[in-house]
Amino acid sequence: MRISIENFTKSFGDTTVIEDMSLEIGDGEMLALLGPSGCGKSTTLFAICGIHRMNAGRLMFGDTDVTEVSSQKRNVGVVFQNYALYPHMNVYENIAFPLKVRKESKAEVDRKVQEIAGLVHIGELLQRRPMQLSGGQQQRVALARALIRKPDILLLDEPLANLDAKLRLEMRSEIRRIQLATGITAVLVTHDQVEAMSMCDRIALMDKGQIVQLSTPKDMYENPSSDFVAGFLGNPPIAFLDGTVADGEFRLANSQVTLPVPSGIEIPGEGAPMRFGVRPEFFQPGNPLKVPGKVSFVETQGREELYDVMLENGAVLRSIQSQNAGFRLGQEVSWGIEQDRVLAFGPDGNRL
């Protein structure tokens, strides 16, 4: 079901957390609300499910205005960060609870529980208590409980935050598989850009209660609208070079080194401050546009190696290279930037 949030404002006491936000989420789409802590992403999620009242604005599910509808009647399934399973009930009773509340017949409840348990692969755990389950299993139970009454919308609040690294990888694809299998509209709240990029159709990147950019993961990675977005996405993160415009070129701060500006952008006036963003994969020994520097940090990541290169003015560029490149700490190198993949940002941080 399509969700549209129009001019949503939310404040707690005197603090306005979200001001005048609008967002459209398409039918069957999985959207990530991504952002640093305190950016208002969870608040938005809780407004969609009805736990928080909106101070102003309108919330539509499909063609129905649900702004004033209570949580119970919105037909939204939620998976909470700590899963919020009912500790005194076993897995079967947990999953069946939403149906029991609606007083469905025993046979019907049983059939649906078995069906959903099969979908999330917990068929053999139904008699266990939540305490006896691992984190990943609890997560699956929480998903099953959220999905059992066929909600119009599935909301996931940091669903992977409490899992260890290996399980996180597994549940990432599991959640996506279940979302695609059910075709449900889903909203995922996360502060982890990898989760957002790997699981979702689109990402809404939020900062200070505003949506900074709304785009597909690939587009957001390649065409960030500001240096904040560019810095948030990508692991290892993008490196920034500060400098000014000089003779139509980019001159590094405190240095005589100049770099040509990527083609097709509007160069601000002479002397204006400017920022270059270079992703680690576009700073490689083979590229033509050389920048000299010294290897200041080496991190072995197994398949790849990550290098920090300190330029002569103190700025740091990052490079990620396949293993056995064999550079050592302190070594003088002169690697090149791929000119057309450089992201240029103006003084206000916005992309040029």
Place this chain on the structure above:
Amino acid sequence: MTSSNFRSWPLYLILTVISMPLVIMYVYLFVDTVTDTTAGSLIPDRFTLHHWRFLWEEPETGRVSIWTVTLNTFIFATCTTLINVSASVTAGYALSRLNLPFKRFFLGGILTLHAFPTITLIISIFLILQMIGLYNTLIGVILVKAALELPLGIWIMKGFFDNVPWEIEMAGLQDGASRFTVWWKLVLPQVQPGVAALSVFVFLSAWSEFILPQVLAPSGSAQVLSTYLSNLIFDDMKPDFNMFKSVGVFYALPVIIIYLIFNKQLMNIYGGGTKG
């Protein structure tokens, strides 16, 4: 205690010597109820069930049967517990979770009331009960006792509710349950150890209550065991101390049994009620 560098028998010896007087008293309490002792002797020499005759003999005129009094005590303790616990779980939940006006004021008030000595209220309570016609009735004492135990009950239950995660309630609402269903089916089971502990605590407190029944329902059909026991020595021209002890043992038995069964739950309360 099997640690090699610590010998435990001296400690046990000291403890045994110190607790001896207490143990001797208890033993004599039990022994005296089923024996007779020749005057001037310390050692009992005859077995008898004569002192327990109050259990099966018809009461003397003007006296109430022990069974009526026991039933009264049970009704008194049970009703007090029911009223107190049902009020505590609702009030405790409200103070813990609902957005009440004057919440801090209520919380402060409860603490103050809890610290307030009951005995200073007794005259006004007496007057009020007499005015509304509940003096010398069981209902009157039940209401007063339940009310006086409330601050502690509410405070303890609030502590237990505070430890129930918010998300459980949110999840319940999201699953389509009403606020009441959420409270009844999801939240109450989480604080069940608290409810059990509070129930036992209030029951025992009511069972052993003496001042309130003595002042507010001193005679006749509303008597409870504690007042019966005191009447036994006050009224009688020819005191029978062994029978007094028998009634005492009879009175204490349920308390001992309840303590033995529920001592784990009671630890919950004395531990501060902080673990859910």
